[in-house]
Amino acid sequence: MADFSIKDVARLAGVSIGTVSRSMNTPEKVSQKTRAKVEDAVRRTGYSPNRLAQSFRRGRTNLVMVVLPSVGDPFFTEVMRGIRAVAETSGYSVVIEETQFNTMTADKIGSMLVSNQTDGVILLASVSPFGTEIMASGGKQLLPIVVGCETVSPELSALPSVQIDNAAAASEMTDYLIAQGHRRIAMISGQSSSLLTKDREIGYRQAMQAARLRVEDGWVIDGGLTINGARAATRALLSGKSRPSAIFCATDEMAIGCLREVKAASLSVPGDISIAGFDDIRYAEVTDPPLTTISQPAGEIGERVMRRLLDRIKDSESASSGREFVPHELVIRESVAAPTN
Amino acid sequence: MADFSIKDVARLAGVSIGTVSRSMNTPEKVSQKTRAKVEDAVRRTGYSPNRLAQSFRRGRTNLVMVVLPSVGDPFFTEVMRGIRAVAETSGYSVVIEETQFNTMTADKIGSMLVSNQTDGVILLASVSPFGTEIMASGGKQLLPIVVGCETVSPELSALPSVQIDNAAAASEMTDYLIAQGHRRIAMISGQSSSLLTKDREIGYRQAMQAARLRVEDGWVIDGGLTINGARAATRALLSGKSRPSAIFCATDEMAIGCLREVKAASLSVPGDISIAGFDDIRYAEVTDPPLTTISQPAGEIGERVMRRLLDRIKDSESASSGREFVPHELVIRESVAAPTN
DNA sequence: ATTCAATATGAAAACGTTTTAATTGTCATT
DNA sequence: AATGACAATTAAAACGTTTTCATATTGAAT
Numbered sequence: 001m002a003d004f005s006i007k008d009v010a011r012l013a014g015v016s017i018g019t020v021s022r023s024m025n026t027p028e029k030v031s032q033k034t035r036a037k038v039e040d041a042v043r044r045t046g047y048s049p050n051r052l053a054q055s056f057r058r059g060r061t062n063l064v065m066v067v068l069p070s071v072g073d074p075f076f077t078e079v080m081r082g083i084r085a086v087a088e089t090s091g092y093s094v095v096i097e098e099t100q101f102n103t104m105t106a107d108k109i110g111s112m113l114v115s116n117q118t119d120g121v122i123l124l125a126s127v128s129p130f131g132t133e134i135m136a137s138g139g140k141q142l143l144p145i146v147v148g149c150e151t152v153s154p155e156l157s158a159l160p161s162v163q164i165d166n167a168a169a170a171s172e173m174t175d176y177l178i179a180q181g182h183r184r185i186a187m188i189s190g191q192s193s194s195l196l197t198k199d200r201e202i203g204y205r206q207a208m209q210a211a212r213l214r215v216e217d218g219w220v221i222d223g224g225l226t227i228n229g230a231r232a233a234t235r236a237l238l239s240g241k242s243r244p245s246a247i248f249c250a251t252d253e254m255a256i257g258c259l260r261e262v263k264a265a266s267l268s269v270p271g272d273i274s275i276a277g278f279d280d281i282r283y284a285e286v287t288d289p290p291l292t293t294i295s296q297p298a299g300e301i302g303e304r305v306m307r308r309l310l311d312r313i314k315d316s317e318s319a320s321s322g323r324e325f326v327p328h329e330l331v332i333r334e335s336v337a338a339p340t341n
Numbered sequence: 342m343a344d345f346s347i348k349d350v351a352r353l354a355g356v357s358i359g360t361v362s363r364s365m366n367t368p369e370k371v372s373q374k375t376r377a378k379v380e381d382a383v384r385r386t387g388y389s390p391n392r393l394a395q396s397f398r399r400g401r402t403n404l405v406m407v408v409l410p411s412v413g414d415p416f417f418t419e420v421m422r423g424i425r426a427v428a429e430t431s432g433y434s435v436v437i438e439e440t441q442f443n444t445m446t447a448d449k450i451g452s453m454l455v456s457n458q459t460d461g462v463i464l465l466a467s468v469s470p471f472g473t474e475i476m477a478s479g480g481k482q483l484l485p486i487v488v489g490c491e492t493v494s495p496e497l498s499a500l501p502s503v504q505i506d507n508a509a510a511a512s513e514m515t516d517y518l519i520a521q522g523h524r525r526i527a528m529i530s531g532q533s534s535s536l537l538t539k540d541r542e543i544g545y546r547q548a549m550q551a552a553r554l555r556v557e558d559g560w561v562i563d564g565g566l567t568i569n570g571a572r573a574a575t576r577a578l579l580s581g582k583s584r585p586s587a588i589f590c591a592t593d594e595m596a597i598g599c600l601r602e603v604k605a606a607s608l609s610v611p612g613d614i615s616i617a618g619f620d621d622i623r624y625a626e627v628t629d630p631p632l633t634t635i636s637q638p639a640g641e642i643g644e645r646v647m648r649r650l651l652d653r654i655k656d657s658e659s660a661s662s663g664r665e666f667v668p669h670e671l672v673i674r675e676s677v678a679a680p681t682n
Numbered sequence: 683a684t685t686c687a688a689t690a691t692g693a694a695a696a697c698g699t700t701t702t703a704a705t706t707g708t709c710a711t712t
Numbered sequence: 713a714a715t716g717a718c719a720a721t722t723a724a725a726a727c728g729t730t731t732t733c734a735t736a737t738t739g740a741a742t
Contacts, residue, residue, distance in 0.1 A: 005697095005698060005699085006698065006699065007698080015721080015722085016721070016722045016723070017698090017699080017700095017722095018700080018701080018702095018721075018722065018723080018724090019720085019721065019722075021699070021700060021701085022700090022701095022720095022721090025700080029719090029720080030720075030721085031719085031720060031721090034720080034721080049698080049699070050397075050457050050697090050698055050699070051457055051458050052393065052396055052397045052402070052457045052458065052697095052698085052699095053397055053457075053697070053698035053699045053700090053727095054698080054699055054700080055393055055699095056391075056393040056394055056397045056697095056698085056699075056727065056728075056729090057698075057699045057700050057701085057726080057727055058699085058700070058727090059727075061393070065436075068412065070418055070421075071409070071412050071413075071414075071417050071418060071421045071437060072412075072413070072414060072415045072416070072417050072418030072419075072421070073412075073413060073415075073418075074413045074414075074415065075413070076412050076413050077411055077412065077413030077414075078413075080411075080412050080413070080439060081441070084439070084441065094438075094439075095406075095436050095437065095438060096412055096436065096437035096438070096439070097435075097436060097437070098421060098425070098435075098437070100422070100425065116391050116392055116393045116394075117392050117393065227623060227624075227627060256624065256627055257627060259627070260626075260627040260629070263629060282568060283568075283597065283624060286568060286597055286598060286600070286601040287628075287629075288601070288604060288628075288629045346727095346728060346729090347728065347729065348728080356691075356692085357691065357692045357693070358692090358728085358729080358730095359691075359692065359693080359694090359730080359731080359732095360690085360691060360692075362729070362730060362731085363690095363691090363730090363731095366730080370689085370690080371690070371691085372689085372690060372691090375690080375691080390728080390729070391727090391728055391729070393727095393728085393729095394697095394727070394728035394729040394730090395728080395729055395730080396729095397697065397698075397699090397727095397728085397729075398696080398697055398728075398729045398730050398731085399697090399729080399730070400697075
């Protein structure tokens with residue numbers, strides 16, 4: 001398999017390279033007889049076309065790239081399954097790129113994607129206005145791109161996106177906590193650069209306000225989207241002058257850290273403190289107690305987002321733009337109960 | 342930015358395309374004056390080279406692909422960090438491909454990688470002899486490829502790989518359980534296609550045998566590498582005629598499922614049953630109780646595996662082959678204690 | 683001033699494919 | 713027997729770069 005080219009196959013089959021190309025791509029346009037010769041030559045050489053040359057000449061790679069914050073985030077398992085499912089039926093391959101939490105999102109995407117490496121991009125990572133300016137120049141995109149799960153900044157709201165209504169979901173969870181009798185509800189949110197958790201924060205604040213409940217100073221605290229960040233945040237919350245009876249975490253990842261820390265402080269959940277999460281990752285139902293959380297239809301988001309990307313690749317003019325919301329669901333498990341005091 | 346080519350830049354700068362190319366790639370070979378002209382033209386057009394054409398012509402992409410079972414597996418977070426760290430210092434970009442647990446590993450890799458898409462592959466996923474036959478034809482590889490974390494089948498043991506000694510680590514854990522006083526130790530392993538967990542199983546069996554302990558029928562059970570699989574396996578274990586006092590899970594993921602199920606059966610951990618895991622994923626220290634497990638130096642594995650890949654890309658002849666072991670560590674937390682009965 | 687070396691540039695080939703345009707061959711219709 | 717239509721094939725252009733080779737320019741040394 002020492003790298004045969006189409007030329008070798010052509011010589012071996014006794015035809016021109018054009019015929020070889022047609023034999024492989026549009027076999028119906030070549031006669032039975034010659035097709036057989038070509039196929040034989042292909043088999044004998046073990047020839048497989050140089051994809052790079054192929055993509056270069058065709059001007060299309062049949063490859064889409066999904067950008068996500070980090071491999072190892074359980075939430076994306078199902079989203080990817082959905083993406084892959086529809087990609088496969090359309091002859092697209094999927095390739096993944098990490099932003100490692102924002103370090104170089106913009107650069108990477110700008111430099112390696114815009115320049116013809118892939119036919120389109122699915123952004124599951126934080127969408128900064130800066131990053132996408134590169135891509136969405138002059139209102140018209142130079143590369144098909146759609147956003148999934150994440151919140152897009154207002155000025156980019158025309159970008160096609162598929163997501164749950166994060167603010168509404170967060171409100172719903174907060175309402176649920178309130179309905180359970182909680183009045184002192186704190187929130188562990190993400191860093192300010194995370195628009196996603198900002199949205200959830202907004203929902204929380206709205207619900208609190210609607211119920212005329214006070215959000216005390218220090219009750220909305222940055223958990224950095226990590227377990228350890230959430231543990232630190234939880235310590236701060238527990239040691240504050242005014243201790244909440246419930247902690248709403250903007251992600252399950254942080255809820256897991258929070259849960260651990262609350263227990264480490266010898267408090268029981270939900271006995272002493274209720275904890276709510278968000279995302280319904282697979283670990284959420286095996287914590288002790290299992291987490292009450294918001295479930296996102298991750299697989300469906302994946303499917304939809306990929307379908308919209310395909311639309312856009314096919315015909316970027318007529319493809320729909322703007323946000324598309326999918327339903328979320330409040331999953332009641334055991335980490336939330338009525339407050340005891 | 343409507344897709345300028347090098348030709349446009351050349352025309353605008355009033356030089357030949359060769360000069361433009363040189364200006365960008367080997368600026369020291371072009372005079373100050375013309376370089377300035379070119380740079381200006383580049384700026385004015387917003388030109389960025391067509392990567393596809395570039396890679397095609399150069400015969401190299403500066404892209405490596407890492408193949409892993411699934412995005413969403415927390416274990417790979419750190420491995421990727423390591424890989425990326427050294428890739429970045431060498432001017433390589435990293436792109437990720439999922440096998441979705443083996444469905445089409447071989448095909449994907451065979452078809453899209455061998456044909457010039459990437460300069461090399463890091464396999465973090467299960468290495469079947471079948472899959473790699475394609476890549477390692479005639480003893481000599483046609484694409485630089487190295488294996489990380491995973492066990493390679495004996496007939497492919499010449500493939501460069503970086504991993505801990507899984508069997509030894511599993512023995513060590515088993516020995517530890519025995520040292521704690523356990524005699525009745527069961528193991529939740531992976532499906533038979535997972536060479537990795539088979540290795541761990543071997544270590545377990547060896548340690549049991551060395552201690553002259555009996556492995557009863559049904560005590561090595563397939564947990565399918567998933568939480569739910571492990572829960573089912575645990576149920577089977579608990580309802581068996583002869584109940585173990587300790588359960589050694591071949592992955593933390595399964596240990597988490599096991600832990601939940603044991604508690605669901607109203608048994609305490611480690612009071613009634615001890616549980617040990619493997620991998621030390623980040624969730625392992627926030628379970629209740631925190632998991633005793635084996636820690637892999639994931640970041641280091643990533644770095645080493647990427648370095649070996651670079652060696653191989655640079656000079657496939659002289660690059661080292663064969664396995665390279667890195668040290669593991671037994672992390673003692675609270676999920677294992679002496680048996681009570 | 684003249685020559686030589688070094689440096690800077692341009693023209694064109696090359697990479698492996700797809701695709702267009704031109705050519706050949708075949709067959710049915712007149 | 714000649715024409716036309718159609719199918720199959722070939723030759724060659726094209727894609728956007730990099731790189732080789734030849735040429736032109738510069739500057740230094742005689």
